[in-house]
Amino acid sequence: MTTTANETTLQPPVFFGEEYQEFARWVREFASQHVESYLPIAQQHDYPWDLSRAMGEAGLLGIGTSEKYGGMGRIGEEFTKTHLGIVHEELAEGNFYLAQMAYTCNLTAPLLERFLDPEVAEEWVPGIVSGDHIVALGLTEPGSGSDAAAMRANAKRVDGGWVLNGEKTSITFAPHAKGMITFVRAEATENNKGGVTAFLVSFDSDGVTRQTFADPGWKPLGRSAVFLDDVFVPDNRVIGGIGEGFRLVMSEFDYTRSVIGLMSTGVAKRAMKITESYAKNRQAFGKPIGAYQGLSFTLAEAATKLEAARWLSYRALSLADANESFTKEAAMVKWYATEVSIEALRTCIVAHGHTGYSEELPLQAMLRDVSGLEIGEGTPQIQKLVIARSLLGREVTG
Numbered sequence: 388m389t390t391t392a393n394e395t396t397l398q399p400p401v402f403f404g405e406e407y408q409e410f411a412r413w414v415r416e417f418a419s420q421h422v423e424s425y426l427p428i429a430q431q432h433d434y435p436w437d438l439s440r441a442m443g444e445a446g447l448l449g450i451g452t453s454e455k456y457g458g459m460g461r462i463g464e465e466f467t468k469t470h471l472g473i474v475h476e477e478l479a480e481g482n483f484y485l486a487q488m489a490y491t492c493n494l495t496a497p498l499l500e501r502f503l504d505p506e507v508a509e510e511w512v513p514g515i516v517s518g519d520h521i522v523a524l525g526l527t528e529p530g531s532g533s534d535a536a537a538m539r540a541n542a543k544r545v546d547g548g549w550v551l552n553g554e555k556t557s558i559t560f561a562p563h564a565k566g567m568i569t570f571v572r573a574e575a576t577e578n579n580k581g582g583v584t585a586f587l588v589s590f591d592s593d594g595v596t597r598q599t600f601a602d603p604g605w606k607p608l609g610r611s612a613v614f615l616d617d618v619f620v621p622d623n624r625v626i627g628g629i630g631e632g633f634r635l636v637m638s639e640f641d642y643t644r645s646v647i648g649l650m651s652t653g654v655a656k657r658a659m660k661i662t663e664s665y666a667k668n669r670q671a672f673g674k675p676i677g678a679y680q681g682l683s684f685t686l687a688e689a690a691t692k693l694e695a696a697r698w699l700s701y702r703a704l705s706l707a708d709a710n711e712s713f714t715k716e717a718a719m720v721k722w723y724a725t726e727v728s729i730e731a732l733r734t735c736i737v738a739h740g741h742t743g744y745s746e747e748l749p750l751q752a753m754l755r756d757v758s759g760l761e762i763g764e765g766t767p768q769i770q771k772l773v774i775a776r777s778l779l780g781r782e783v784t785g
């Protein structure tokens with residue numbers, strides 16, 4: 388009988404050892420100081436730079452970046468991807484915006500450190516790690532989202548660099564960012580066959596303009612369309628080589644989808660705690676509402692699904708740490724964890740009666756924030772397509 392690599396992998400243990408628990412306590416301690424600020428921040432459009440710098444000072448934006456750029460250490464050396472999962476879960480349970488900042492900074496800083504010349508990395512990476520600036524990621528276009536290969540933004544070769552044209556849309560952080568890791572199609576040259584390539588575009592370059600969307604959630608982070616009109620990018624801001632852009636994105640997607648799962652269950656776990664307390668105290672018909680199984684069973688179901696989803700997320704990350712394929716598991720996480728988190732949030736809202744509908748509680752804001760996670764980085768349908776492909780093969784699913 389043959390087994391696949393995944394079947395033979397018994398990691399992770401069904402509990403975390405002391406080292407991970409100690410790490411989780413450290414992150415939780417930081418997050419617990421920012422629980423109350425979640426709702427006011429969710430209602431503002433200003434970027435929470437104070438929070439960003441506080442995270443930088445604590446070291447939470449430098450997990451994956453080496454010490455020479457101000458980071459705490461690299462993945463595969465001082466840290467694992469499981470550590471990053473813990474960061475996202477604990478931060479999101481305290482305050483969703485902490486987790487969102489950690490997500491982007493702990494993705495972009497290590498990428499820039501790895502692929503840029505040291506003098507360019509020196510200009511960009513320390514500021515991300517300290518929380519003084521942020522770099523967005525631009526893949527989506529008006530005509531290509533799920534089907535990223537249909538992108539039209541392009542780069543033409545000129546002396547000393549490239550000239551970029553096109554539109555990137557739906558770019559989180561863009562209203563506040565210093566620049567964007569921008570995926571466009573580079574033309575073929577004598578030395579290179581071209582193809583999708585990542586460029587670091589500074590937002591103060593000539594030819595860059597932005598237009599911000601009015602969104603129901605993620606308000607302080609902002610989301611913009613970014614227009615590139617003959618934007619010159621020097622050769623030393625090509626990230627990972629001409630034609631290597633897709634490989635770069637795809638190599639990160641499995642990781643990002645896995646931690647998005649933990650971000651969403653983290654937010655939902657906070658909502659559950661609020662609701663559990665309410666169900667013990669709110670009286671109806673002479674009893675706490677939690678005494679009615681019509682209500683308590685909805686909480687029991689939500690708690691069970693959230694627990695299943697978070698362990699599926701850690702399973703995906705531990706496969707990553709064992710250098711095994713985790714594409715299928717990451718897609719399962721991205722779809723299932725966001726779905727059960729949204730379901731749990733709706734349960735929590737209904738359990739609060741009319742107060743659940745109000746903006747005085749954080750539940751409506753949490754629902755809007757997790758809804759954004761459900762769509763970004765691939766919709767549920769796209770995740771199911773990835774899972775189906777791994778079960779049935781591309782020759783069947785297309």
Ligand SMILES: Cc1cc2nc3c(=O)[nH]c(=O)nc-3n(C[C@H](O)[C@H](O)[C@H](O)COP(=O)(O)OP(=O)(O)OC[C@H]3O[C@@H](n4cnc5c(N)ncnc54)[C@H](O)[C@@H]3O)c2cc1C
Pocket residue numbers: 523524525526527529530531532533534556557558559560605610759760762763764765766767768769772
């Ligand atoms: C809050 C938020 C933040 C975002 N941040 C960023 C960011 O920072 N950077 C960035 O580049 N992008 C970002 N995005 C964009 C996001 O990645 C895209 O919205 C997503 O990939 C879907 O693309 P689309 O919106 O063009 O939808 P489409 O691809 O047009 O899909 C529309 C619908 O059709 C369905 N569909 C498409 N193809 C198939 C198929 N083969 N089978 C079944 N159904 C299918 C989809 O599931 C969806 O329901 C963000 C989006 C949101 C909501």
